[in-house]
Amino acid sequence: MTEKKLKIRQQAFALTLCTVVFMTVYNAATWYASSLDQLPSFTFDFEKFIPFLPLSIIPYMASGFFFCMVFFSCRDKYQLKILTWRMLFVIITAGIIFITTPLQFSFTKPEVSNDVLNLPFLFLKIFDSPFNQSPSLHIAFAFIFWSVFRDLTKWRIFLMISLILVGISTLTTYQHHVIDILTGAIVAHISFLIIPYRKNKFEYRNFQFANYYFVSGWILISAGLLTDHYLGSEGFIFFLPAIATFMIGYYYQNNIKILSPFVFTVKQNIRQFRKN
Template sequence: MDETRIAIGTRIKLAVLCATVFSVFYNVNAWYASTLDYVPSFIFSFEKYMPFMAWTVVPYMTSGALFVAVFFLCNTMQELRTLTKRVLFVSVVAGLFFLIFPLKFSFIKPDSTNTLFNFIFQFIEIVDSPFNEAPSLHIAFAFVFWSVFRNFTPTWRHVSAVWLVLLGLSTLSTYQHHLLDVVTGAILGQLSFIIFPAQRNNFQVRNFHLANYYFLGGWLIVLLSLLVFEFYHASGFILLWPALVLFLMGYTYQKNKVHFLKNNLGTIPWYKKIVYFPYIGVYWLFWKFLRKNKKPIMLIPNLYISSRLDHSEFQNFKGNRNTLVYDLSAELEENKAIIQNCQYHAVPLLDIGAFDTIEIKRIVLEITTHYKELPKDGKILIHCTMGFTRSTFIGILVIKNILSLPLEEALLKIKTTHKDAVIHGYLQDFLKTINI
């Protein structure tokens, strides 16, 4: 089948399949919950302040229409298959939770002064269930819808983003769901992206896969924060700080923002140190206690790779004004001794993420040129944070270019010289695509 042309019958069949699975799980579980003598509710104490906004029933009701429309908005068969898997996954997993942990909504809806809105709410009472609360399918489906809508043109992408946010908020403001349902719905939607990625083996979209893990971690910590607040202490809200940082990191990976922390001088502005303190702190601990190659490894004469060096390690390296340092680390500030005593170059790359081919070629060619022009006491140091992946990757390309080696020989030389080298399969595949 032509990937760019999908038969209308195929779209209809998959839409009907997903609608059927959703309907069966939803209605059977709603019936089961209605037969129970007692179905609990889960409400955070501050939710009583949630305002009822009748007009938001409009975006709330569009979820059903979007559920159908999204199958006709996919551009390729691969996108349609992925959408189908995610919708089925969300429907089945949510259905199992509805069965095992039934919950019901407990707030009483005020009457609206608007006749149309009252009519819609009466319709909801007939077709919707007060049970089947957590995780919210409205939220989980909104996440899945966005995976298709984000491919729209900029104007429509922004419009759809705003509408989906309104749809999500409407689950609370129409008194259809509690906050627990919303957060768990977001977790479920995020899980669907991780379990069913759009393009599993495409290096160019690797950052999106990594971003999903950061987003999932953010939602899990939001849930933990709320639970700590409710059952232990108000200090639980401090956990929203690392949650925010995880969301920011997810966005950073999506946009491949390599300069999200450090500037070209290798330093991190004070305000970023405050905002990203949980992230920087964790990376510093990894660097302090988990790195192995604390001594630079010489690949060829006067060319070294390493982790980020501390002050004493740099002194032992004996860098000078003719030492060129290429800092690939995006997470930690550069050692001040290196900035002050060497020719420093900030070329940050995101850890275990996708690399921009043009930028990689530029870095490798620049290092190669400088290497050939080194004075007698000159040397080049390429380092990242831990020294396992990014510096190894660039090191392979540099010695391949300098020595005119086939890729296999360059890889062998690195593995022989650097016993802790980490060359993931996806990086080896990417290396084969780079011609310098």
């Protein structure tokens, strides 16, 4: 057995494992939600202005392709193991939330006149459900996919744009509400914190710091929107610190030393003072 075949078998096994767990958890949660008499839904007031865009079904459905592709994009066994554990964590965590706090989608989906685009919508109507909303697994998966795709040299920009479109499509296909996107992002970044990648290597340590800031940013945005929803416009005071934490997380993730020019100048002055 060659090393290449062994690696492909491991990737195929990881994909099969995550697929089986996903189908089991998702269908079990759907069965439970459908057995309930009444299910609540949660929307923000501004969501009524989100347009329904039939074309966005293309990136939405492409998430299934990325689900398969990501396992075969791993560079080594360790990265495959981390990916698998993160996927399983997100699926199981989402399944627990689906059952304990079930929500359903509440908007009426317009009819799609285009016969070609209508086919995937019919597929969703038959095999998907209006339940299992928060957290959005499309969003959580997109973040986890990117944790692997960002290391690729080819198609990196294309994949990044595609995953952004996947995130947008969850809203414009009328499959998810905004609260689902926020909770999906939080669950994904919690998985990065609980299951870190090469935590003992210095060059990856900044990624761990970045994820603390990203989780804080998503929580602050959620707190701001929820406060605004229930109490009024005062909730927007959370947005400025949220933006600040996202910026700090971005700097850490890209190994940018935020205070390096200032620190360098101070060190130069100290050295000059000592010389004098």
